[in-house]
Amino acid sequence: MQGENLRKGTWLQEEDEQLTSFVTRLGERRWDSLAKVAGLRRSGKSCRLRWLNYLRPNLKHGPYSVEEERLIIQLQQQWGNKWSKIARRLPGRTDNEIKNYWRTHLQKRVQVQQEGEFMNKVESVAHDFNKKNIDVVSNSEGETKESSVDSFPLSDWGMGNSPYENRIFDWIVELQNGYSDKEKELGRDRKSTHEYNPQQEYDTWDYSGILWDL
DNA sequence: AAGTGTGACAACCGCGACGCG
DNA sequence: ACGCGTCGCGGTTGTCACACT
Incomplete structure (x- = not known):
């Protein structure tokens, strides 16, 4: 079937009727052949989609319960x-x-709900960090302290139940080490520059990327 | 009334899997 | 084993209606 002769876009009622008639007679297969036989200037793929998503019997089109x-x-x-x-x-x-x-x-509804639950956990983690007097941002020399987050399993924080919770925890570790793996890949070492200020990064960090990138 | 933004839904596209000769 | 046609899936884009300014 030649591409330039194929119709695209919204289906006409005549096309729907034609397709229904031929699918009923020939069955749901060989869509390219069926489109030709039916005289439809549509690709087999398009016919299949139209049938499965709209014309097929016993489809519900009303609101969801x-x-x-x-x-x-x-x-x-x-x-x-x-x-x-x-x-x-x-x-x-x-x-x-x-x-x-x-x-x-x-x-959106699920994301808002998860975001709320997640932020509660983040606040809880921050609170516990303060209590245990762990400074995750001040180590500008890039040294890994023994009393770091590694000393406290994710489960201790009520986290680690999902990829994004693991990710926020990884991020905390990255902050502690001074820079991210991505920057290591790029060959950047911000700690070597005088401009780098981990506290400033901590203060200006945009959480939204993490929250939405589930 | 006209222009613009947004949400909802229909349809298309790319790609991988599968079956068959 | 290989090539080809077909199918199925998930992501993306197009279109339309309606709300808002």
Whole structure:
């Protein structure tokens, strides 16, 4: 099928009817051939997507129930962005629809919730650090103290349950050592410059990158 | 009323997996 | 074993409607 003859964009009602008619007769396979036979100026891929996401019988198009939302959130946390796998647990919903719903409705809600829980833990860690009199930012000589965070397992702080919690803890260690692994890779050593001020970095650090990069 | 921003959803794209000759 | 066509998946982009200024 020649690329320049293929239509793109929103499907017309006639195209939907044509596609439905031929899929019903020929079955859900050989989409390229089916598109040709049906006289549709669409790629097989496009036909397949249109059928699976919109025309297929028994699809739900209405609003999501609380139970469906709960299931999506739970399965997304369990399996990650395995939308087709998640869709199999929600009859009548498609992977594409669930993916879109997650991005537009649920992702922000979950992030705000996790951010709140996470910041509570960070505050708790900061509090405990103060109590144990550990100075994570003043070691501008780059020496690793024995009484560092290494002496205290993540579990002691109620952290280490997820990648981002591990990451914030790694970051604390990086701060203690004076610079990050990334900067080591780049061959930079800020401690060798007079301008470097770990306390200033600590004060101006933008937490948002860590919080959103889950 | 017109322009702009934003959210929701539909559709496309790239890539890897799979089946078959 | 290899090449090719097809399929399936996840990420991204396009489009439209509505709200806001």
